[in-house]
Amino acid sequence: MPPLKFEGRYGVSDPVVSDALADKVNTAASKSVFKLTSLTISTFIQLRRHFPPLQRESTKWTLIYSLEMHGISLNTLFDRAQRKGPCVLCLRDQWGNVFGAYLSESPYVRKGYYGTGTCFLWKQTPQPSDPTHIEVFKSTGRNEYYILSEGNFLSVGGGDGRYGLYVDSSLDRGHSEKCLTFENETLSGAQEFNCVGCELWGFKM
Numbered sequence: 001m002p003p004l005k006f007e008g009r010y011g012v013s014d015p016v017v018s019d020a021l022a023d024k025v026n027t028a029a030s031k032s033v034f035k036l037t038s039l040t041i042s043t044f045i046q047l048r049r050h051f052p053p054l055q056r057e058s059t060k061w062t063l064i065y066s067l068e069m070h071g072i073s074l075n076t077l078f079d080r081a082q083r084k085g086p087c088v089l090c091l092r093d094q095w096g097n098v099f100g101a102y103l104s105e106s107p108y109v110r111k112g113y114y115g116t117g118t119c120f121l122w123k124q125t126p127q128p129s130d131p132t133h134i135e136v137f138k139s140t141g142r143n144e145y146y147i148l149s150e151g152n153f154l155s156v157g158g159g160d161g162r163y164g165l166y167v168d169s170s171l172d173r174g175h176s177e178k179c180l181t182f183e184n185e186t187l188s189g190a191q192e193f194n195c196v197g198c199e200l201w202g203f204k205m
Helices: 022-030 039-048 074-081
Strands: 005-007 060-066 087-093 098-103 120-124 134-138 153-156 165-168 173-175 192-204
Touching: 039 134, 060 074, 074 153, 074 192, 087 165, 098 165
Parallel strands: 005 060
Antiparallel strands: 060 192, 087 098, 087 192, 098 120, 120 134, 153 165, 165 173, 173 192
């Protein structure tokens, strides 16, 4: 895969996904190394393997929204994400867990579900033998409840009244539990969590 570059974040003191040095990322990717001392670098590399072919080949990831840079507002995230295409949502809860979703299109306010089966949920699940392990939950095909964003919340995955991932309009409180769309585990430290970090990354082709 081509080398990666990361753009668009300035003056952030506590990022969800730390700035990764491109040469480290490129070296790891070229050697297919996924057990790195930097959790951040491994996150990017491992997630990249699960993207659709076009996004997998993207050489630049661009920061669309950062809670720290752009303010605590879901409306701001929607505004900045307009027509940006597929993107990666990265969240951190109050316990330090990092998780999120790959979205087949950028979120915007509309009625009803949208998106495609390329959407997936993910979380970091450190293992004794692999402290930088990433777990991915892809579409089960049981429904098409991929993205729902009706103005006062953003959710990914659903069914039977359960959301795979949900954040409220203030990007302060969230919820995660097993849903039919992805048959995922709870992504955060508990079903109800406080969102202390949020970033949305896009792809520059």
